[in-house]
Structure formats: structure tokens, C-alpha cells
Amino acid sequence: xxxxxxxCDVEKYYGNKSNVTKAxxxxxxxxxxxxxxxxxxxxxxxxxxxxxxxxxxDRVTAGHIYYENTDITxxxxxALSEFRKKNLGFVFQEYNLLDTLTIEENVILALTLQGGxxxxxxxxxxxxxxxLGIADIRxxxxxxxxxxxxxxxxxxxxxxNHPRLLLADEPTGALDSRSAQxxxxxxxxxxxxxxxxxxxxxxxxxxxxxxxxxxxxxxxxIFHELVxxxxxxxxxxxxxxxxxxxxxxxxxxxx
Numbered sequence: 702x703x704x705x706x707x708x709c710d711v712e713k714y715y716g717n718k719s720n721v722t723k724a725x726x727x728x729x730x731x732x733x734x735x736x737x738x739x740x741x742x743x744x745x746x747x748x749x750x751x752x753x754x755x756x757x758x759d760r761v762t763a764g765h766i767y768y769e770n771t772d773i774t775x776x777x778x779x780a781l782s783e784f785r786k787k788n789l790g791f792v793f794q795e796y797n798l799l800d801t802l803t804i805e806e807n808v809i810l811a812l813t814l815q816g817g818x819x820x821x822x823x824x825x826x827x828x829x830x831x832x833l834g835i836a837d838i839r840x841x842x843x844x845x846x847x848x849x850x851x852x853x854x855x856x857x858x859x860x861x862n863h864p865r866l867l868l869a870d871e872p873t874g875a876l877d878s879r880s881a882q883x884x885x886x887x888x889x890x891x892x893x894x895x896x897x898x899x900x901x902x903x904x905x906x907x908x909x910x911x912x913x914x915x916x917x918x919x920x921x922x923i924f925h926e927l928v929x930x931x932x933x934x935x936x937x938x939x940x941x942x943x944x945x946x947x948x949x950x951x952x953x954x955x956x
Contacts, residue, residue, distance in 0.1 A: 705768075706731065707731050708729055709729050711754060711765070713762050724921055727922070733898075734898055737898075737911070739902075739903060739914070740752065741904060742919060747921035748902045750921075751902075751918070752870055752900065757789070788866065789864050789866055790858075792867065792869040796855045798855060807843070807854055809826050825861055832891075835850055835853050849876055852880070860895070865898065888911060911934065914926065914928050925944050
């Protein structure tokens, strides 16, 4: 099974012998380089658990996850930490910005942790701030800007080191409709312009309609897949809603 990222027969159990919960049940799929993949499902479907295992935050109970030729399920904790730092970018519902640093300093910090020359760090920071449309608020602190601007700063911080994979967990959850749409359009632009590979977990149909492919989870298993192809986003959105109506899970399409 070829693929940039390969998830192979992954399982995750919680609890003990008398009370075992199977959160993820023999899930397999590939993510190709430059894909924008969405993972959808109701609360308790296993989507965040799956994301956490791909993100190296949680260990698999069984199965393997490969990043090209690296099997992350075989790495030690120290090796995982190093792998995470060098290869992955994260955008969560909470922005996780440092309030004592400006927008620009929050992004520069991510570069500084990787090492590098001061001039190169400044150039990379400038590039990503402009790309995400937040260069004009660089001197402001997180408490001085909107939720949407904070989330774009979080994106800039996640992308500035050119990660192999950007992982987003309900990234629009704390945003108003307009900010959410701006962020999703930004993701789509990054995917097309930078060739960024993105895996986004969401229960929101509107958000997932920006993806190129969606995996639907139910009871820890993939039960359906949709590929957008050349379809208009509105058409794809309706297809997503049709699939969600079969799951009995919550629907969210309030944009």
C-alpha cells in the first residue's frame, strides 16, 4: 500500500479487561502528498483519537502508521518528540498563543526552536505573515486581535517550518461564521499554493466541504468516503450532508 502517510489496521483500546472501549477499530487509509483530507463523525466516533495517533500524541494499541518510510509506532518517546518537532504542524480549536508575545514573536518562536540564522528566520516569518494576511497586525498582542486573526497566527506558527503534515482538530470551533470561512479559504489556498498536506478533523459539514476528500467514521470504523474531484463546493456540501444523515450523528451546517 503506497502513500505519503499510511495508516494500516490501526486499533485503539481504552480501559481494562473488565471494561474495554474500542475507540478505533482496524482503520486503514492513505494520505497522499498535497491532499486536504477531512475526517468526520459524530462525538465518540473515534475521529480525535485517530488524529492524536497520527499526530504522535497517543500510541496505537495495534497496527502501524508510516510517514513515507518511517514507522512512527516503533519510535521511542524521545524519537517521537523529535519527529513531531521536525515534521508536524498543529492547529487546534484553542489558539495556544503566548499572550506576552506579539503575533510576529509567536511565529518567530516556532522558528527559533528549530535553530537557524536570524536573517533566515525573519525572512520566513515575513513570508508566512504576508501569505496569511496578518502582516499588518504583527506588532499586536493576541488579546488585541480577533479570533480569526489569532487562528491565522496559529496557522502561521504551524506552517512556518514547512511541516510534512498540518493537523487541524476542529479549527473553526471557536470562530464566528465569517472568521471560519476566512480560515477555511486560507487552508484551501495553502493546500493549492504551497502544496501543504492537511488532515482536518471536524463534525462540521461546511468546514469539510473545503476538503478534497472526506473519510466518515462511525463506531471507530471508516464506513464511507467522498472525493470532491471537480465538483463545486455547494454540490460537495450537499453530498456530505446526505452521508451524515445516514449516520444518525449530529449535523452542523450553520454557516
